[in-house]
Amino acid sequence: MNIIVKEELKAYIDPLTPDEHDALERSILAEGCRDALVLWGDVLVDGHNRYGICQKHGLPFQTIQHPHFKSMEDVHLWMIDQHLGRRSVSDFQRGVLALRKKEILTERRQRRMAESAEQLAAAPGEAGAAEPAADAPWEGAAELPPVPALNTREAVARAARLSASQVQQIEKIQKSAAPELVAAVRSGEVSLNTAATVAALPVEEQQAVVAAGKDEIKQAAKRVRQSKAKPKEAGEGGEEKLNSAGLPPVTAESATEAQIKALQARVAELETENAALRAQLAALQG
Structure with a gap:
């Protein structure tokens, strides 16, 4: 069997941690590869870790074809939905996946609306011509279930099983x-x-x-x-004194114990360096 591993699909979802990979390997060595690998033609879609472990140890495995994929977008959406439903996925990972799904669906909607506009422009005034729904499936992909739109932060939050504020936090993390x-x-x-x-x-x-x-x-x-x-503290002339982070400077009142200790250690280092320099200068003068 010729199985093609595409690096973009292998890296599309966050990899297992070393501990998670070791646990999966021990399970497969003890019980075999129980879950079938999912293929799209010859392309491996789901089961990259299981496939790698089976190849490493020469273990048998089963494969199944997913008959409904019509494009790489369909593959990505399916992979996202699979991982959104897994309990082992962290809140941050679920949020990232849901936002990625939103991006795919938004781009798909915009593309279909543009295609619909082109069709209407090519046949103006044609009786019975109706604009297809923006979330209608691709031609030939009627077997795929409709994908709910994720056009609001609340909808993304529901898909990721998070709160809207958590989604907003993830957006900030991704951006900055x-x-x-x-x-x-x-x-x-x-x-x-x-x-x-x-x-x-x-x-x-x-x-x-x-x-x-x-x-x-x-x-x-x-x-x-x-x-x-x-x-914010006001400086001379009413101007605000801020550090490079746009925050008030550290003062005796706001300094943390760790900062005070770090400053004290630095002072001690400087005093030691000064003593060494004075000794060198005295030796040169003598």
């Missing part, structure tokens, strides 16, 4: 978060709310905060929230 912050959300290290808040910082500061660890990420989110809740 540094790759390191996105990775922290995907791994479950930080919550959606915290990541969306920290995403308001410049990218360089996000990267520094993530590198400092989970506690510092939470502290950064706290500082951002406080800056929005309190009046």
Whole structure:
């Protein structure tokens, strides 16, 4: 059997974590590959991890054809729906998938409306000519069930089993978060709310905060929230004093214990360097 693995389909859904992949491999070695791989012609659509494990260990597997796919869009929508229904998918992943589905459906709707307009323009005034529904299936794909529109944030939230505010947070993360912050959300290290808040910082500061660890990420989110809740400090001439993140500068009142310790450590380092330089200067003078 000639099975084609397309990298774009393999990477379309977030990969399993190493622990999840190891657990799947142990299950297949103990019980065999129980679920059939889904194909579209020769193209592997679902079961990339199972296929790789079976190939690695020379284990048999079953395949089934999905008869209703008419385009790669249909494949993508099916893959998204499959993963939206799985309990192991995180809130962030479900939100990303639902937003991706919305994008596909929006593009499909716009394309069909453009095609319908072209048809009407080509045959003006033709009796009985009616504009097809924007969500009508492609010609020849009547077997596929209709796909509900996702034209509002609430509809996306229902598809992802999330709240509208969570979807809004995911949109902020996708738009403004540094790759390191996105990775922290995907791994479950930080919550959606915290990541969306920290995403308001410049990218360089996000990267520094993530590198400092989970506690510092939470502290950064706290500082951002406080800056929005309190009046901004006014400087000379009534101008606001803000740092590069658009936040008030750190003061003795707002500094965290970690920041104070870091500053104290830096002062100690500078004092040591100064002492060493003075010793070198004295040696040269002598």
